[in-house]
Amino acid sequence: MSDNSLGTIVLYNTMTASKEKLETLEPGKCGIYCCGPTVYDYTHLGNARAAVVPDLMVRFLRHQGYEVKYVRNVTDIDDKIISRSAEQGVSPTDLAVRFTEEYHKDMTALNALDPDVEPKVSETIEEIIALVKQLVDKGLAYDMDGDVYYRVPDFKGYGKLSNRSVEEMLESAGSRIDVDQRKETPLDFALWKAAKPGEPSWTSPWGEGRPGWHIECSAMSSKHLGDSFDIHGGGRDLIFPHHENEIAQSQGAHGEDTYAKYWVHNGFINFAGEKMSKSLGNFFTTRELTAIFPPETLRYYLMTVHYRSGLNFDLEVTCPACHAVLDKEQQESAKCEACGHETTSDILKKQVRFPSLEEADDRLAYIYSTLEASQKFLETAKAPGQDVVVEGAVGEMLGAFIAHMANDLNSSGALGVLSKPLGEINGLLASGKGVNKALRFAIIDLFVKSMKEVAEILGCFGKDPSSWLVQRRDMKAARIGLDTDKVEGLLIERITARQEKDWSAADRIRDELTELGVSVQDGATGSVWSFI
RNA sequence: GGCGGCAUAGCCAAGUGGCUAAGGCAACGGUCUGCAAAAUCGUCAUCCCCAGUUCGACUCUGGGUGCCGCCUCCA
Numbered sequence: 177m178s179d180n181s182l183g184t185i186v187l188y189n190t191m192t193a194s195k196e197k198l199e200t201l202e203p204g205k206c207g208i209y210c211c212g213p214t215v216y217d218y219t220h221l222g223n224a225r226a227a228v229v230p231d232l233m234v235r236f237l238r239h240q241g242y243e244v245k246y247v248r249n250v251t252d253i254d255d256k257i258i259s260r261s262a263e264q265g266v267s268p269t270d271l272a273v274r275f276t277e278e279y280h281k282d283m284t285a286l287n288a289l290d291p292d293v294e295p296k297v298s299e300t301i302e303e304i305i306a307l308v309k310q311l312v313d314k315g316l317a318y319d320m321d322g323d324v325y326y327r328v329p330d331f332k333g334y335g336k337l338s339n340r341s342v343e344e345m346l347e348s349a350g351s352r353i354d355v356d357q358r359k360e361t362p363l364d365f366a367l368w369k370a371a372k373p374g375e376p377s378w379t380s381p382w383g384e385g386r387p388g389w390h391i392e393c394s395a396m397s398s399k400h401l402g403d404s405f406d407i408h409g410g411g412r413d414l415i416f417p418h419h420e421n422e423i424a425q426s427q428g429a430h431g432e433d434t435y436a437k438y439w440v441h442n443g444f445i446n447f448a449g450e451k452m453s454k455s456l457g458n459f460f461t462t463r464e465l466t467a468i469f470p471p472e473t474l475r476y477y478l479m480t481v482h483y484r485s486g487l488n489f490d491l492e493v494t495c496p497a498c499h500a501v502l503d504k505e506q507q508e509s510a511k512c513e514a515c516g517h518e519t520t521s522d523i524l525k526k527q528v529r530f531p532s533l534e535e536a537d538d539r540l541a542y543i544y545s546t547l548e549a550s551q552k553f554l555e556t557a558k559a560p561g562q563d564v565v566v567e568g569a570v571g572e573m574l575g576a577f578i579a580h581m582a583n584d585l586n587s588s589g590a591l592g593v594l595s596k597p598l599g600e601i602n603g604l605l606a607s608g609k610g611v612n613k614a615l616r617f618a619i620i621d622l623f624v625k626s627m628k629e630v631a632e633i634l635g636c637f638g639k640d641p642s643s644w645l646v647q648r649r650d651m652k653a654a655r656i657g658l659d660t661d662k663v664e665g666l667l668i669e670r671i672t673a674r675q676e677k678d679w680s681a682a683d684r685i686r687d688e689l690t691e692l693g694v695s696v697q698d699g700a701t702g703s704v705w706s707f708i
Numbered sequence: 709g710g711c712g713g714c715a716u717a718g719c720c721a722a723g724u725g726g727c728u729a730a731g732g733c734a735a736c737g738g739u740c741u742g743c744a745a746a747a748u749c750g751u752c753a754u755c756c757c758c759a760g761u762u763c764g765a766c767u768c769u770g771g772g773u774g775c776c777g778c779c780u781c782c783a
Contacts, residue, residue, distance in 0.1 A: 193712090211783080219783090226783035255781060339711055340779080348710065348779085365781095389781045411783030416711085418781075443713085444777065480732080481721070484713085486776070488720080532720075535733060545746090580722085589722045592731035602747055606740085679742060686744075697746045706746075 185240065185582045187407070188484060190415060190439040191337055195584055200406045201437065206242045207405035208234060209397040209436065211414055212294070214251040215275035216260045218461040219282045221474070221489060222411070222445050228475055229442040229483045229585075230409045231288040231635060236581050239633050247400045248291035249393065250276055252298050253386055258375055268376050269298075282462045285471040287635040295396040297387060301378045303395040304387045307429055308367045308380075316428045320358045322370030322383040328363040331424045333432060337439060338416035365421055367391045390421035397436075398426065408436035412443055445487045460489070468655050469533050470540075470648050476636050477536035479587040490532040493524055502527075526657070540636070541648055546598050548641035549605045550624050559621075560614030566622045569596035574626040581633060594630070597623055652707055656693050663694050663705055670696065671703055 185198040200206045210230040213223055227248075234246045251257075252272035261271040276296075283290075297304075308324055311317040317326050328334050334342050345363055366388035371377030377384040387395075397405060403426065410419065419439065426435045447460060465474055481487045493502045497517035502524070511518045565571075573593060580590035601623050608616050631638030653660050666685050673681040686696055695708045 213783085214781080222783045224783090229783095251781095335711095338778080341710095344710060345779085412713090413778060413782065416779065442783070444783070446776080485721090486714080490720090531733090535720080539732070542747095586722070589730070592722060595731050599748070603749085606747060674742085677742075683743075695745050698741075698744080699746085704746090708745090 183240065185237070186584050187438055187440060188584050189437075190441050193339075196438065198406075198438065200242070201404060204241065204243060206237050206244045206407065207401040208237075208244060208246045208407045208409065209393070209401055209405060210246070210248045210291070210408070211393060211410035211418070212248040212250050212291075213275075213279050214254050214256055215272045215279055216254070216257045217275060218278055218463050220460050221447075221462060221465065221478075223279075224282065224286055224462045224474065225445055225478050225483075225487065226411045226442055227283060227288050228286060228478045228635075230440075231286075232479065232483070232585055232587065232633075233407070233409070233440070234289060235635055236585065236633050239629070240578075240582075245293070245401065246289070246291045247293045247295065247397065249396050250279070250294060250296045251389075251392060252276065252296045253376060253392075254297075254389065262374075272298075278463075282466070285466050286462070286475050287472065287638075289635075293400045295400060297392045297396075298376075300392060300396050300399060301387070303399050304391050305368075305378075305380050307395045307398070307425065308387075308391060310429045311367065311425065312381075314428065316424075317367055318360065319382050322368075322385055323358075323366055324368035324382055324388075325359055325364040326367055326421070326424060326428075327360060328365070328424065329361055331428050333427060334363075334424055335420065337423055338420050340416065340420075365390065365417065367425070390418055391425055393418075393422050394425040394429075397422075398430070403430040403434045405436060407438045407440055409440045409442070412441045415439075415441060442483045443486045445489050447489050465530075465533070468651060469530075469537055470644065470651055472636055472639065472644070473533060473537045473540055473648075476540050477533055479634060479636070480536060480591065482588050483585055488532065489530075491528055491530050493527050494529065495519075496523055496527055537648065537652070541645060543594070543598065543637055544639075544641040544644050544648075546601055546605075547624065547627060547637065548645065550601060550620050551641065553605055553620055554617070554624060557617055560617050562614065564612075564614050564618035566615070566619050568619075569600050570619050570623050570626070573597045573623070574629055577626075577630055577633075587634070597626075649706075656707070658693060663689065663692060667696065667703060667705055674698070674703070 186195045187198050188194070189196045198206075208230065211226075213219060213227075219227075230246070230248070234244050237244050250272075253268070257268050257272055261268040264271065308317065311326065312319065312324065315327070316330055317324050329342055329346075335345070342363065346361060368380060368382055368385050368391070369388055370382070371384040371386060375386065377386050397408070408419070408422075423435055462474070478487070493507050494500065495502055495506075495512035495515060495517055496519055498512060498515035500512055500514035502512060506513055507524060510520055510524060573596075576593045577590045580586045580593060583589070601620060604611065604616050604620060627637055650660075652658075666689055670682050670685040670689075673679075673685065689696055689705065690708065693708055694705050696703055696705050
């Protein structure tokens with residue numbers, strides 16, 4: 177594909193429903209606005225994906241030489257925040273501040289870059305009021321008892337992003353939800369809401385009130401990126417009505433040819449909710465998962481599938497006695513059909529496994545092990561005096577990786593490109609037989625250098641391999657309830673037995689370790705253990 | 709009902725109008741190993757169904773079936 181030659185980037189644009197070559201308003205620069213979190217609770221994996229996808233985009237564009245201005249908002253005024261704060265007996269502001277902090281912690285854990293600007297609704301009220309006023313003045317909005325509504329049928333382009341027609345929507349309106357009778361048409365949406373007692377509010381030309389849901393993004397993107405900018409991102413569910421309404425507001429105020437040029441929407445995570453009994457609880461917040469898996473495992477997992485596709489989040493619960501997979505009914509009754517074993521909810525909770533995360537974790541460990549061994553090799557081996565040209569899988573790796581990323585951020589395809597080089601490197605590390613010494617060094621050196629760039633783009637594989645592997649091992653040990661000290665003790669016993677060539681004792685100890693869920697690797701430099 | 713998406717090996721998942729349809733997991737076989745494990749090498753698909761366009765389609769068009777999402781301030 178000639179479109180994929182280095183330097184050209186293709187993105188899928190929801191507005192045109194097709195892949196388009198990225199041509200930014202100003203060559204070499206790119207303004208990105210991304211709908212950030214509503215801060216009323218901890219983030220879940222879906223929120224994590226909605227942040228990691230634009231992060232990947234920003235990193236890649238920067239790697240390709242773009243000067244990116246990345247704006248991601250925080251919605252700190254919202255119905256959900258108000259109702260949650262009422263439930264908890266705290267002020268909406270305190271709740272929002274608290275969960276903004278928690279959001280930042282999760283983002284840091286996931287290695288998502290800070291946006292260049294992180295505007296908050298509460299700090300953009302002035303601009304929001306000005307924008308609403310502009311729409312009222314233009315006749316595109318009207319005031320009703322302190323509420324201000326957008327006059328949807330008067331905006332010609334309404335529905336162009338989500339591919340809906342105003343006529344059809346008017347016909348079906350009201351069939352699903354009750355319509356506020358004060359509105360001129362059911363499609364009209366609130367730009368400004370009159371304050372109810374106890375709610376946070378600001379003084380406006382229409383009285384005390386607060387912004388509606390959609391107006392904030394129009395106001396904040398204009399403020400920080402201008403009335404027109406390059407890329408607007410968010411989850412698929414925001415296409416309608418949120419992004420459609422943003423377009424109506426911004427283009428209504430600033431003109432039809434303004435606002436975002438490319439609309440990029442990420443797919444959903446399919447939670448395996450039906451597979452899991454409610455009584456076992458849900459641990460799908462980012463926080464709960466990063467407590468049992470290295471955060472980078474989550475990030476890696478999110479990139480194993482193309483960003484527009486759905487991502488299946490698997491989990492399974494197994495019988496503690498016979499390890500059969502239990503379906504929802506068996507989880508609820510806490511009884512295994514296969515072997516008849518009866519247990520309790522609490523015990524079953526510990527039996528929950530995340531196969532897809534475990535696979536991602538193993539893969540990441542394989543990659544880091546290869547990096548660790550490569551770095552050790554380069555530290556001890558002698559660099560060749562002359563330049564050596566590296567061809568083959570390792571030589572082509574970075575170019576192929578970038579080509580995939582340039583094709584609508586195809587991280588899945590890009591990750592696939594790494595497999596051959598990894599195999600080749602591990603082969604070279606195991607044995608230098610039949611390979612020119614200088615070439616061997618050059619290949620491994622190029623691999624490590626290429627992986628550094630890959631790590632910059634992905635935000636993965638960039639940690640110190642040894643420390644990451646230690647962290648990962650400790651977390652996995654905790655996950656399966658492994659007594660590490662006991663393992664280490666057995667390992668020492670076994671090393672002694674092996675030195676004395678007492679194979680039967682060595683094998684017996686190995687069986688014990690296997691029981692614990694540990695496998696042993698005997699190598700030239702000693703014995704190490706890992707998980708089965 | 710409206711709009712949109714998806715359907716590729718046991719599982720997950722890229723991709724292409726025509727050369728051997730990436731990669732991962734699992735499985736099987738070889739190398740390595742005291743035996744193993746890890747690592748490595750190899751084996752493992754004709755792309756939901758029907759019709760059409762085309763010299764040629766898994767890839768394009770139409771129809772069907774099946775999943776899923778949005779239309780309800782959930783990413």
